[in-house]
Amino acid sequence: MVKSRYFRSPARVILFAIIFFFALIWLVPVLASLVTSIRTYDDLLINGFFAVPRKIVFTNFKEAWILGKINIYLVNSFRITMPALVLMLFFSSLTAYALARFEFKGNRLIYLIYVGGMLLPFQVLLLPVFRLNGALGIYNTHIGLIAFHTAFQLGFCTFVLRNYMLTVPSGILEAARIDGCSEFRIYGQIMLPLTLPAMAALGTLEFTWIFNDYLWAIVLLRTSELFPVNAGLAVLQGQWRMDWSVIVAGALLAAIPTILVFIFLQRYFIEGLTLGSNK
Amino acid sequence: MLTTSRRKTIYRLTPYLFVAFPLLIYLIWVIGPMLYTFYLSLTDWDGISDMNFIRLDNYRRLFRDRIFFTAFFNNIKWIVSFITVPIVCGLVLAMILNRSVPGAKVFKAIFFFPMVLSFVVMGLIWSWMYQPDNGIINSVLRLIGLGVLAQGWLSEPDLVIWSIIFVGIWRQVGYVMLLYLAGLQSVNTDLVDASKVDGANGWQSFGHVIFPQLAPITVVVVVISIIDSLRAFDLVYVMTRGGPFNSSQVLASFMYNEAFWNYRMGYGASISVILFMISLLFIFMYLIRIFRTESRA
Numbered sequence: 176m177v178k179s180r181y182f183r184s185p186a187r188v189i190l191f192a193i194i195f196f197f198a199l200i201w202l203v204p205v206l207a208s209l210v211t212s213i214r215t216y217d218d219l220l221i222n223g224f225f226a227v228p229r230k231i232v233f234t235n236f237k238e239a240w241i242l243g244k245i246n247i248y249l250v251n252s253f254r255i256t257m258p259a260l261v262l263m264l265f266f267s268s269l270t271a272y273a274l275a276r277f278e279f280k281g282n283r284l285i286y287l288i289y290v291g292g293m294l295l296p297f298q299v300l301l302l303p304v305f306r307l308n309g310a311l312g313i314y315n316t317h318i319g320l321i322a323f324h325t326a327f328q329l330g331f332c333t334f335v336l337r338n339y340m341l342t343v344p345s346g347i348l349e350a351a352r353i354d355g356c357s358e359f360r361i362y363g364q365i366m367l368p369l370t371l372p373a374m375a376a377l378g379t380l381e382f383t384w385i386f387n388d389y390l391w392a393i394v395l396l397r398t399s400e401l402f403p404v405n406a407g408l409a410v411l412q413g414q415w416r417m418d419w420s421v422i423v424a425g426a427l428l429a430a431i432p433t434i435l436v437f438i439f440l441q442r443y444f445i446e447g448l449t450l451g452s453n454k
Numbered sequence: 455m456l457t458t459s460r461r462k463t464i465y466r467l468t469p470y471l472f473v474a475f476p477l478l479i480y481l482i483w484v485i486g487p488m489l490y491t492f493y494l495s496l497t498d499w500d501g502i503s504d505m506n507f508i509r510l511d512n513y514r515r516l517f518r519d520r521i522f523f524t525a526f527f528n529n530i531k532w533i534v535s536f537i538t539v540p541i542v543c544g545l546v547l548a549m550i551l552n553r554s555v556p557g558a559k560v561f562k563a564i565f566f567f568p569m570v571l572s573f574v575v576m577g578l579i580w581s582w583m584y585q586p587d588n589g590i591i592n593s594v595l596r597l598i599g600l601g602v603l604a605q606g607w608l609s610e611p612d613l614v615i616w617s618i619i620f621v622g623i624w625r626q627v628g629y630v631m632l633l634y635l636a637g638l639q640s641v642n643t644d645l646v647d648a649s650k651v652d653g654a655n656g657w658q659s660f661g662h663v664i665f666p667q668l669a670p671i672t673v674v675v676v677v678i679s680i681i682d683s684l685r686a687f688d689l690v691y692v693m694t695r696g697g698p699f700n701s702s703q704v705l706a707s708f709m710y711n712e713a714f715w716n717y718r719m720g721y722g723a724s725i726s727v728i729l730f731m732i733s734l735l736f737i738f739m740y741l742i743r744i745f746r747t748e749s750r751a
Binding site: 181190191193194197198201202203204205207208211219220223224225266267269270272273274276277279281282285287288289290291292294295296297298299300301302303304306307322323325326327329330333358362383386387388389390394405406408409412419422423425426427429430433434436437441444445448449452 | 465466468469470472473475476477479480482483484485486487488490491494543546547550551554555556561563564565566567568569570571572573574575576578579580582583585588589590593597624628629632633636671674675677678681684685687688691692705706709710713714719722723726727729730733736737740741744745
């Protein structure tokens with residue numbers, strides 16, 4: 176019923192045609208890579224892209240997963256992303272609480288530093304952090320990478336959480352204060368639970384960002400066994416230079432965690448993006 | 455029992471306890487390095503031997519380096535493309551999908567999907583699609599009789615940066631659409647209806663009533679698009695490494711090449727400083743906006 180009413184005016188038919196056309200173009204890369212990954216590259220070379228595949232194979236996935244070491248790289252990715260995620264949310268919520276709830280000297284300045292830093296093209300920090308991690312003895316370790324990700328994302332996380340905490344009605348907190356609650360208990364037992372929706376959104380967004388990192392991994396790590404999945408994919412690209420079926424299969428495998436985020440946590444992801452732009 | 459004055463002192467100190475440790479980390483890994491880049495740019499550091507202070511030599515060399523200007527203008531092309539195409543497409547899609555279009559949810563998901571993919575994954579998939587002999591783009595062109603248009607999308611020096619930027623746009627459109635969809639939620643529909651009653655047509659009410667209300671979000675979108683353009687690295691590096699003949703180099707990839715392949719870290723740092731200076735302009739714009747809205751509240 177809704178459909179027929181929508182299409183009553185010809186202008187709307189045109190509009191619908193526009194987005195339908197856009198959507199098709201948007202889907203091409205996804206479909207193309209799916210088709211490529213289940214065919215052998217010889218088949219693609221000889222018979223062309225639009226030939227009906229002789230045979231559907233899963234060997235490309237197997238090759239990328241084991242020989243291409245995507246299995247190892249994926250584990251590394253989680254080992255880097257999860258600790259960084261927990262640390263950045265914890266530290267930024269501490270800061271955000273102070274910035275949102277206390278008037279103190281330096282409040283504005285600290286907020287300004289975090290917001291300014293969050294917009295920095297992070298490549299500016301590349302060489303100094305490379306040198307710093309070397310000096311601290313954490314070059315080529317996951318700890319070094321976790322430390323940088325945690326620190327850099329503090330800017331965005333603090334920005335988002337501070338603005339969210341400002342919207343929590345202060346009456347609740349005042350009541351607890353009068354009852355003699357310590358500030359750390361108010362933070363942990365009252366503010367944090369109230370901030371959970373923002374934390375979930377922010378966490379989902381940050382998960383994809385850290386997980387998708389490539390540049391910092393190749394700068395702060397040297398041993399490819401330690402690489403997270405996107406840096407590992409680039410290694411795989413070098414090794415299977417002439418076999419696009421394996422490369423594309425590897426790319427699809429590497430994208431599985433973020434695709435799961437897209438399927439199951441899409442709402443939080445979108446909330447995170449809009450939280451970050453609402454100010 | 456604590457005396458009131460001691461309690462007050464503790465209360466005054468509390469925010470600093472909350473703020474101190476995270477701020478320390480931030481100063482060590484973000485603010486400190488940012489300042490240190492300036493110092494490095496005045497040295498001949500190669501990553502291995504001791505560094506010497508060479509004053510502005512790196513900058514003098516930089517302004518005579520043809521690759522630097524290629525990279526700089528490629529960033530400009532990126533910025534100009536990003537603040538036009540995705541914003542127009544994103545706004546149009548948001549306006550259409552904001553009404554009850556059949557299948558709106560599916561459409562939104564399709565446009566938004568590239569946002570979760572990494573640049574490396576996108577870069578690899580698109581590199582394959584751009585392949586001259588049997589990539590899907592040239593295959594389609596030949597199939598529909600437009601074989602003359604088939605070309606080396608990533609090997610033509612004049613074309614390559616646009617091929618890469620297009621991939622960026624493919625991702626950015628969904629992002630901008632989302633931000634506008636969120637912005638449209640807060641557009642006052644009474645005003646829109648009122649303008650219709652007053653006889654405004656669709657375009658007029660968009661231009662005079664809806665778009666002005668979207669202006670604040672547009673500022674955010676523009677700043678984010680510019681910052682994202684300046685951060686461009688992964689796509690370039692995965693798809694072409696800046697080639698052929700450095701024609702697709704952007705400032706970040708040029709810097710990475712100089713520092714980690716040619717071991718000219720001091721020189722690389724001077725490229726960082728230029729990148730920083732450009733971004734500073736927009737960071738300031740954003741900060742001023744934020745503090746204006748803060749003081750109004």
